[in-house]
Amino acid sequence: MNRARRRMLVEDEESHDYYWPSFTDMMAMIVLVILFIAIIAFIQSIYQAYDQAEIKQELQQTASIKKQISDLIEKRLEENVGKDNVTRGPNNTISIEGDILFDTGSADISPEGKEVLANLSDGIVTILDDPELSQYLYIILIEGHTDSVPYDNWTLSTERAVSVVKQLLEANPRLTDKKYAQYLAATGYSEYKPIVEGNSIEANEKNRRISFQIILDDQKWQDSLNTILSRP
Numbered sequence: 001m002n003r004a005r006r007r008m009l010v011e012d013e014e015s016h017d018y019y020w021p022s023f024t025d026m027m028a029m030i031v032l033v034i035l036f037i038a039i040i041a042f043i044q045s046i047y048q049a050y051d052q053a054e055i056k057q058e059l060q061q062t063a064s065i066k067k068q069i070s071d072l073i074e075k076r077l078e079e080n081v082g083k084d085n086v087t088r089g090p091n092n093t094i095s096i097e098g099d100i101l102f103d104t105g106s107a108d109i110s111p112e113g114k115e116v117l118a119n120l121s122d123g124i125v126t127i128l129d130d131p132e133l134s135q136y137l138y139i140i141l142i143e144g145h146t147d148s149v150p151y152d153n154w155t156l157s158t159e160r161a162v163s164v165v166k167q168l169l170e171a172n173p174r175l176t177d178k179k180y181a182q183y184l185a186a187t188g189y190s191e192y193k194p195i196v197e198g199n200s201i202e203a204n205e206k207n208r209r210i211s212f213q214i215i216l217d218d219q220k221w222q223d224s225l226n227t228i229l230s231r232p
Contacts, residue, residue, distance in 0.1 A: 062216055065136055069127055069214045070094050073140075076123035080116040087206075089195060091213065098145070098160065098208035105151065107159035109167045117164065121172035128180050137183060138217035144188040145211065147204035158188030164210055 070092035077086045077096050087095045101113035109117065128134050142164045144157035165186045169175045175184070196203040 062136055065133055066214050066216055067092055069133055069137065069140075070212075072123055072127055073120065073212050073214075076120045077116065080119055087195070087209075089211065093143075093211050093213045095145075095195070095209040095211040097205060098210055099205065101164065101210055102160055105156070107156060107163050109163055114167060114171070117167045118171040121168040121175060124168065124184075125172055125174050125180065128183055134183075136216045137214070139185045139215040140183055141213040141215055142184070142186045143193075143211040143213060144186070145193060145207060145209045146191050147207045148191040148194070148199055149204065153190040154188060156188075157190050158186070160210065161186035161188050 070088070074086055074088060074094045077094065081096060081100050085097050085100060089095060096116070100116065101109055103110060124140065127140075128137075142161045144159070144161035144164075146153040146157045165184050168184065169181070175181060191207070194203070194207040195209070196206040
């Protein structure tokens with residue numbers, strides 16, 4: 001009877017010796033799997049944080065480029081006409097009062113206006129020659145605006161914008177080259193985008209203006225963002 005009990009105890013111990021190492025191995029495997037998953041998640045979080053930082057940097061860069069170009073145009077205009085006659089509007093649009101460039105009701109550039117635009121034309125060449133500034137540039141849009149005094153304001157505003165472009169080309173012949181000319185465009189808004197409401201003399205003076213709007217090439221910087229987002 002004792003021998004039988006001893007045999008049962010030995011068999012029981014042997015079964016326990018076989019069972020516990022298997023359980024320990026299983027627990028170790030589970031811990032390793034959890035640790036591996038945690039490491040993968042940690043690595044993914046690092047990549048995501050890096051991508052988000054790159055996206056933020058890319059967006060900041062495009063906004064900075066637009067502001068830098070506007071700053072240079074503003075500075076060039078202020079050098080000739082003073083800060084009081086140059087204003088910055090929404091989207092970093094730079095405007096100069098129309099009376100400086102044109103006589104009333106005329107689309108012909110005044111002698112003073114030619115001097116102003118000669119200085120600006122050199123500044124535009126500098127901008128377009130700088131790859132850091134021109135890399136995302138699509139158009140420098142010259143906009144003509146009139147006051148609300150009854151007149152053929154659509155024609156006047158458009159012809160004034162075109163006259164500015166032509167004067168820029170004449171002042172610096174390098175701008176006639178396709179490399180530069182492709183970045184210049186003209187449009188007229190008549191009286192319909194005033195910066196000051198009303199028909200007072202002061203309001204009309206502010207609303208008669210030529211504006212320079214910097215338009216970036218959305219496709220270029222969106223392609224850069226898509227490249228970042230498409231990384232595995």
